[in-house]
Amino acid sequence: xxxxxxxxxxxxxxxxxxxxxxxxxxxxxxxxxxxxxxxxxxxxxxxxxxxxxxxxxxxxxxxxxxxxxxxxxxxxxxxxxxxxxxxxxxxxxxxxxxxxxxxxxxxxxxxxxxxxxxxxxxxxxxxxxxxxxxxxxxxxxxxxxxxxxxxxxxx
Amino acid sequence: xxxxxxxxxxxxxxxxxxxxxxxxxxxxxxxxxxxxxxxxxxxxxxxxxxxxxxxxxxxxxxxxxxxxxxxxxxxxxxxxxxxxxxxxxxxxxxxxxxxxxxxxxxxxxxxxxxxxxxxxxxxxxxxxxxxxxxxxxxxxxxxxxxxxxxxxxxxxxxxxxxxxxxxxxxxxxxxxxxxxxxxxxxxxxxxxxxxxxxxxxxxxxxxxxxxxxxxxxxxxxxxxxxxxxxxxxxxxxxxxxxxxxxxxxxxxxxxxxxxxxxxxxxxxxxxxxxxxxxxxxxxxxxxxxxxxxxxxxxxxxxxxxxxxxxxxxxxxxxxxxxxxxxxxxxxxxxxxxxxxxxxxxxxxxxxxxxxx
Numbered sequence: 001x002x003x004x005x006x007x008x009x010x011x012x013x014x015x016x017x018x019x020x021x022x023x024x025x026x027x028x029x030x031x032x033x034x035x036x037x038x039x040x041x042x043x044x045x046x047x048x049x050x051x052x053x054x055x056x057x058x059x060x061x062x063x064x065x066x067x068x069x070x071x072x073x074x075x076x077x078x079x080x081x082x083x084x085x086x087x088x089x090x091x092x093x094x095x096x097x098x099x100x101x102x103x104x105x106x107x108x109x110x111x112x113x114x115x116x117x118x119x120x121x122x123x124x125x126x127x128x129x130x131x132x133x134x135x136x137x138x139x140x141x142x143x144x145x146x147x148x149x150x151x152x153x154x155x
Numbered sequence: 156x157x158x159x160x161x162x163x164x165x166x167x168x169x170x171x172x173x174x175x176x177x178x179x180x181x182x183x184x185x186x187x188x189x190x191x192x193x194x195x196x197x198x199x200x201x202x203x204x205x206x207x208x209x210x211x212x213x214x215x216x217x218x219x220x221x222x223x224x225x226x227x228x229x230x231x232x233x234x235x236x237x238x239x240x241x242x243x244x245x246x247x248x249x250x251x252x253x254x255x256x257x258x259x260x261x262x263x264x265x266x267x268x269x270x271x272x273x274x275x276x277x278x279x280x281x282x283x284x285x286x287x288x289x290x291x292x293x294x295x296x297x298x299x300x301x302x303x304x305x306x307x308x309x310x311x312x313x314x315x316x317x318x319x320x321x322x323x324x325x326x327x328x329x330x331x332x333x334x335x336x337x338x339x340x341x342x343x344x345x346x347x348x349x350x351x352x353x354x355x356x357x358x359x360x361x362x363x364x365x366x367x368x369x370x371x372x373x374x375x376x377x378x379x380x381x382x383x384x385x386x387x388x389x390x391x392x393x394x395x396x397x398x399x400x401x402x403x404x405x406x407x408x409x410x411x412x413x414x415x416x417x418x419x420x421x422x423x424x425x426x427x428x429x430x431x432x433x434x435x436x437x438x439x440x441x442x443x444x445x446x447x448x449x450x451x452x453x454x455x456x457x458x459x460x461x462x463x464x465x466x467x468x469x470x471x472x473x474x475x476x477x478x479x480x481x482x483x484x485x486x487x488x489x490x491x492x493x494x495x496x497x498x499x500x501x502x503x504x505x506x507x508x509x510x511x
Contacts, residue, residue, distance in 0.1 A: 104470050104492065105441060107421065129337065129368065129386075130422075130439075130472070131232075132319070134177075134201065135248050135274045135292065138229045 007081045010049050010056050032102045034064040037073065040101055044093050045152045047086045047145055056080055058090065071106045073098075078113040087112055091127035092136055093149045164501045165443065165465045165486070171208055171495040173219050176201030178489035180233040180475045185240045188481030195220075196487055197243055198495050199231035205245050205255075207262065208495070217497060226253050226264050233277050233322075238284040242305075246275040252289050254305065265305040270297060270312070277322040281330050286310075288332050290320035296334050296344065298352060311352040313344055322371050327378040329400055335369035341383055341393075343409065356408060358383075358393065363411035365391065373428045381409065382434050384423035390415040390436060390446070392459065415459055418444060429478035433462065433500070437473030437488055442466050445500070469496065 038061050042054040053059040058077050065074045075094055079087045091110045098108060110127045117123050126132055136142050181198045188194030194210040196217065205223040210216070229248035236243050243255045243262065252268040252275050272293035279288045287299040287307065296313040319337035326333065332344040332352075341364070343356040358364045367386035374381050379397040384390050392412045399407035421439035428434050434446040445462040469490035479485040484500040 105467075107439065125337075125367070125386075131276070131321075132292075132337075134230060138248055 007048065007084065010046075010051070010080045012051050012055050013057050032066050032068060032073065032106065034066045034073075035061060037064045037066070037075075037098065037101065041075070041094055041097055044090075044097060045149045046080075047089045047093075047149055050152075053077070053090065071103070073102070073106055073108045075108065075110045076113050077110070078116045082116070082118045084117060087117060087123045088126055088136070089142070089145060089149070092133060092142065093146050095133055096137065096146050097150055161502045163445070163463050164503055165445065165463060165468075165498045166501050168485075168497045168499050169216055171198070171206075171217055171219070171497065172493070173206055173222075174198065174200040174202050174204070174493050174495075176230075177471075177491040177493060178474065178495055179230070181477050181487045181489045181495055182234050182236055182243075183477055183479045183481070183487065184236050185238055185480065187240065188479050188483055188485070194479060194481060194483070194485065195240075196495070196497075197234045197236065198489060199234045199245055200493075201230045203227050203229060203231060203247075205231055205234055205243070207243075221260075221262050223255060223262050223264075226267075227251070229274075232275065235278045235280055237280045237301075238282060244278045244280070244287060246278045246289060246291075248274040250275060250291070252278055252287075254307070256305065266307055268297075268299060268307055268309075270309060271295070276320065277324075279323045279325050279332075281325040281332075282328055286325070286330065288323040288325065288334075290323045290334055292319045294318060294320060294336075296320055296323055296332070296342075298332065310350045313352055313354070315342055315354045315357075316340070321368065324372050324374070326400070327374050327376070329378070329403065331400070333372055333381070335372050335383060337368045339365050339367055339369060339385075339387075341365075341369055341372060341409075358409060358411075363391070363414070365389065368422075370423065371425050371427075373426050373434075375428045375432060376430045380412070380428075382426045382428055384426040384436055386422045388416065388419045388421070388423065390418070390423060390426060390434070392457070412457060413459060415446060418446075418461055418464075424473065425475045425477075427476050427478050429484075430480060430482065431484075433478070434459070435476040435478060435486055437468075437476040439472040441469050441471060441473060441490075443468040443473055443476055443486075443488055443498075465498075468498075469494065 043052045111124045178200045184195035196208045199205045207221040208217040209220045227247040231247045234245045245253045250271050254266040255262040256265045271291040275291040290296045294316045298311040299307045300310045316336040317338045323334045335341045341358040345355045365385040369385045372383045381393045393409045394412045395407045395409045423438045425437040436444045443465040446459045447462045449458040471491035475489040477487050486498040488496045
């Protein structure tokens with residue numbers, strides 16, 4: 001782990017007001033709703049700062065796109081700075097959080113927003129290498145960090 | 156048998172359940188599945204175990220005969236039987252390679268190979284069973300000599316890949332080693348004599364190579380062609396001159412023959428060439444595809460066509476496809492859905508259409 005924060009002064013935004021979604025929607029279980037997915041991930045805590053990914057504008061409602069027909073979900077996030085070394089950790093947090101959230105055949109791709117990272121291609125490649133993701137989540141240190149990011153709001 | 160005129164069906168024979176996490180690889184045990192010897196298959200998983208399945212001679216169904224557990228402390232990523240079938244090597248994210256021997260009814264871990272700095276991803280035995288190769292995320296390829304008494308000695312650590320090495324595979328009849336990597340290249344390694352191994356060829360983008368991670372490679376039966384598959388959504392066929400390979404002196408350069416693109420729309424994790432010449436692929440779109448060489452292609456420019464596509468072969472990504480070498484046209488597939496499936500390639504009479 002590097003000493004000192006990568007980005008010591010992030011810009012923090014207010015949380016967007018949450019819209020209550022109807023619970024009696026007959027198609028609630030069939031459809032994969034991008035806003036529902038957003039609800040799952042918006043409060044993930046940033047690995048370095050005591051704020052959520054939403055508050056740091058790493059994620060927004062527009063971050064999630066779903067193609068129901070193909071069974072694909074694309075999440076695009078914006079690291080707070082161009083040389084963010086936590087981008088892969090954020091990717092791990094997103095995958096871990098979403099792992100049981102939709103039908104098994106759905107494929108999830110995670111990318112950094114175009115132009116938002118100096119090593120965009122390299123980061124995207126790592127974020128989507130399933131074997132690298134699996135191995136990373138078996139690493140106790142990374143696992144610990146991911147757990148903290150996912151569950152700190154509950155602690 | 157003509158692969159061009161007939162139509163085929165991939166019939167699902169059985170679903171093998173038992174693993175508690177995704178299944179990464181399967182390997183058929185050599186010299187089983189014919190002449191009254193029941194077919195045997197090993198599988199390995201994210202649940203840190205290896206399972207050995209055996210086909211019952213009476214019912215034809217596969218049953219789990221052994222669970223190899225409490226040895227690896229992380230995902231077991233791949234497994235490979237020695238050519239004699241006496242030993243089973245397993246590669247794990249725990250940075251070790253375990254070697255198991257069938258003792259009575261069970262399997263015993265008789266050796267643990269350490270040395271890789273982190274996840275070991277693949278193992279391969281050479282044709283004679285005298286050498287074992289391993290590779291991993293530490294970008295290196297290790298060659299181990301098999302000594303009496305289940306001893307293994309590292310004879311070379313090969314550096315050259317600039318990223319995670321995904322798979323190693325020995326040539327089917329020569330002691331030439333092939334590796335493929337996250338660095339988008341395939342490397343060929345040969346020995347100068349006296350354990351001096353070095354890279355004799357690199358197949359990169361500039362050589363009509365892949366433009367993203369190369370996940371797997373597989374040789375045809377004669378060993379003069381190789382298929383590779385990639386995150387770049389293509390399968391590539393490479394060829395070399397058989398006589399030059401076999402002469403052993405001088406390098407036998409591999410050249411790109413053909414690229415199969417437009418068939419896959421997600422990462423292709425596995426490719427395996429059957430003894431009959433059918434290429435199977437397993438991909439992240441949950442499908443299995445079979446390809447065969449065109450009957451009327453030129454000798455120098457063979458072409459390949461899609462024989463069939465099995466949509467939704469599994470509920471999730473297909474990580475591994477392996478043909479049995481027993482000539483029984485059985486194919487095993489492993490998936491993120493935690494199951495292994497056994498398929499049989501059935502050829503249909505010319506005027507029959509496969510059932511919907």
